[in-house]
Amino acid sequence: MINLLLLPIILPFFFAMILLFFKEKIVVQRVLTLIGLAFSLIVSFILMAKVKSDGIQTLTLGSWPAPFGITMVSDMLSVLLVTTSILITFFVVWYSFKSIGEERERHYYYPAVLFMLTGVNGAFTTGDIFNMFVFFEVLLMASYVLIVLGGEKKQLRESIKYILVNVISSALFVITIALLYSVIGTVSMADIAVKVAEVGQPGILTVIAILFLLVFGIKGAIFPLYFWLPGSYAAPPMPVLALFGALLTKVGVYAITRVYTLFFIHNMAVTHELLLILSVVTIIAGCIGALAYFDLKHIMIYNIVIAVGVILFGVAQMNDNGMTGAMYYLMHDMIIKGALFLLIGIIITITGTSNLRKMGGLMTTHAPLGWTYLVAAFGLAGIPPLSGFAGKLLIAKGAFEAGNAWGSIIMLASSLVVLLSVIRIFIYAFWGEPKLDATRVKIRYGHLMAPAVVLVILSVFYGVGTEWLVPYMTDASHVLLNPSTYIDAVFKE
Amino acid sequence: MEFIMAIVIGVLFMAAVYLILSRSLLRVILGTGLLSHGAHLLILTMGGLGGTSPPVLADGVTDYADPLPQALILTAIVISFGVTAFMIVLFYRAYGEHKTDNMNLMKGNDEHD
Numbered sequence: 001m002i003n004l005l006l007l008p009i010i011l012p013f014f015f016a017m018i019l020l021f022f023k024e025k026i027v028v029q030r031v032l033t034l035i036g037l038a039f040s041l042i043v044s045f046i047l048m049a050k051v052k053s054d055g056i057q058t059l060t061l062g063s064w065p066a067p068f069g070i071t072m073v074s075d076m077l078s079v080l081l082v083t084t085s086i087l088i089t090f091f092v093v094w095y096s097f098k099s100i101g102e103e104r105e106r107h108y109y110y111p112a113v114l115f116m117l118t119g120v121n122g123a124f125t126t127g128d129i130f131n132m133f134v135f136f137e138v139l140l141m142a143s144y145v146l147i148v149l150g151g152e153k154k155q156l157r158e159s160i161k162y163i164l165v166n167v168i169s170s171a172l173f174v175i176t177i178a179l180l181y182s183v184i185g186t187v188s189m190a191d192i193a194v195k196v197a198e199v200g201q202p203g204i205l206t207v208i209a210i211l212f213l214l215v216f217g218i219k220g221a222i223f224p225l226y227f228w229l230p231g232s233y234a235a236p237p238m239p240v241l242a243l244f245g246a247l248l249t250k251v252g253v254y255a256i257t258r259v260y261t262l263f264f265i266h267n268m269a270v271t272h273e274l275l276l277i278l279s280v281v282t283i284i285a286g287c288i289g290a291l292a293y294f295d296l297k298h299i300m301i302y303n304i305v306i307a308v309g310v311i312l313f314g315v316a317q318m319n320d321n322g323m324t325g326a327m328y329y330l331m332h333d334m335i336i337k338g339a340l341f342l343l344i345g346i347i348i349t350i351t352g353t354s355n356l357r358k359m360g361g362l363m364t365t366h367a368p369l370g371w372t373y374l375v376a377a378f379g380l381a382g383i384p385p386l387s388g389f390a391g392k393l394l395i396a397k398g399a400f401e402a403g404n405a406w407g408s409i410i411m412l413a414s415s416l417v418v419l420l421s422v423i424r425i426f427i428y429a430f431w432g433e434p435k436l437d438a439t440r441v442k443i444r445y446g447h448l449m450a451p452a453v454v455l456v457i458l459s460v461f462y463g464v465g466t467e468w469l470v471p472y473m474t475d476a477s478h479v480l481l482n483p484s485t486y487i488d489a490v491f492k493e
Numbered sequence: 494m495e496f497i498m499a500i501v502i503g504v505l506f507m508a509a510v511y512l513i514l515s516r517s518l519l520r521v522i523l524g525t526g527l528l529s530h531g532a533h534l535l536i537l538t539m540g541g542l543g544g545t546s547p548p549v550l551a552d553g554v555t556d557y558a559d560p561l562p563q564a565l566i567l568t569a570i571v572i573s574f575g576v577t578a579f580m581i582v583l584f585y586r587a588y589g590e591h592k593t594d595n596m597n598l599m600k601g602n603d604e605h606d
Contacts, residue, residue, distance in 0.1 A: 144583075153590050167528075
């Protein structure tokens with residue numbers, strides 16, 4: 001029984017509420033947001049140390065005994081995700097100061113970001129499937145605000161689609177929970193795991209497992225269900241896109257991972273095989289999209305789809321190496337996607353367009369930006385000392401052990417496509433004849449560079465310090481592969 | 494009773510899908526409303542209808558209604574209420590900007606090649 005694990009959820013919520021009182025005082029809003037995020041970050045690091053030393057932390061709200069009350073569970077995976085989310089939000093907020101515009105800042109941009117973080121952290125931490133739905137709604141509601149804030153024509157048009165897709169998938173989520181409740185008679189995740197094991201997962205539960213894949217697949221953008229993502233994500237301004245790209249799809253990925261390692265592990269021939277195939281197809285579809293566009297935003301957005309495929313491919317292996325690799329890749333992708341979105345945001349700010357064909361020659365005038373971008377791009381593709389390498393290596397190793405050679409070959413080949421797609425941006429934007437006119441060259445971008453550079457440096461440390469992170473990642477994958485540790489932690493009190 | 498409810502839920506879903514697939518934004522909102530009603534009724538039905546007493550601990554009461562689906566529905570109703578309100582405002586705003594409520598005229602992406 002420990003209240004610590006609630007703080008990363010409550011602190012952003014608390015600060016968001018305070019911010020609502022300072023609508024016109026932008027400086028106060030900025031400072032308070034950073035303070036709130038810094039506190040949350042410190043608390044989540046303390047929580048991580050606690051989870052590392054004492055194992056899984058649980059809290060059952062209202063002191064109801066475990067299967068009846070709503071349980072919050074902080075295992076290594078969720079605390080890692082919570083910490084990374086807060087970290088990225090911190091940098092994106094810092095970046096927003098100079099890029100989002102005062103108009104949006106006055107209209108509750110920061111509270112919306114913090115409310116979204118509340119929902120994201122809650123969804124990562126909760127141990128109750130219906131409570132997860134509630135936190136999903138919290139983060140979706142805030143994301144609706146963020147995607148439409150500003151009210152440009154394009155934003156309005158795209159947010160209609162975004163909201164419709166999410167409303168329908170939320171309804172499906174409720175339906176799936178209802179069906180699960182009728183079969184199992186509980187909504188506590190640990191209890192569901194126990195009951196599913198008791199009845200041995202008959203056909204009806206396998207159907208429900210597929211329904212869960214459908215629901216979370218829409219949020220997480222896996223193959224046939226990612227259709228809404230490119231259009232909607234391209235509409236909002238860059239900091240919002242960075243937040244969405246780094247955090248929101250990962251919530252769906254986390255939910256699939258949790259459900260497919262805790263509940264439905266008794267009929268893997270159907271469920272995990274399907275997950276495997278879909279993840280590989282997701283990788284291929286993402287690759288096609290990443291190469292097809294000449295628009296900076298769209299290239300990066302399709303890279304989100306590829307990453308989702310790679311992570312789920314690692315999860316679908318269900319062995320030590322694959323799962324640990326997936327954990328590595330998950331954190332890596334959040335950090336590096338955040339950094340890359342911030343960097344291409346700077347490119348777009350400088351050139352005034354997101355069309356690659358209209359750019360060129362930035363290297364002569366903006367060399368630091370070019371080098372930072374190149375490091376981040378190599379990191380994304382997984383060039384050895386950088387952060388993407390360890391994860392992909394472990395996933396490929398796990399896939400070969402599980403006998404999925406064809407899948408891992410496709411996964412490895414996708415790295416080349418990722419590299420090609422990001423290097424294409426580099427070649428078009430930074431090489432060639434300078435196309436900027438004199439007024440645009442003078443645009444100052446130092447304030448925007450700072451958070452992006454720090455984030456890239458973090459990702460480099462993440463790659464170089466792989467060895468140091470091993471115990472954390474193996475802890476995370478250990479809980480996923482041994483659901484009994486999770487169940488015991490919830491029921492021990 | 495469950496059988497009748499299943500049919501009612503099915504009809505609600507059917508109407509919801511039809512309305513969501515239509516082009517007018519107003520019909521789409523009505524569709525999502527029906528969809529969430531269907532989902533809520535489904536929770537109620539899936540919890541098992543029946544139980545003659547309220548779920549309050551008292552001597553001699555053994556056959557009581559399942560309280561959990563009611564709590565879940567209450568939460569889900571509040572959420573869908575909020576989302577619907579937001580949607581109506583957003584769609585109205587989009588109608589004002591685009592001068593149309595026809596989804597066909599709002600598709601596509603004007604910027605990239």
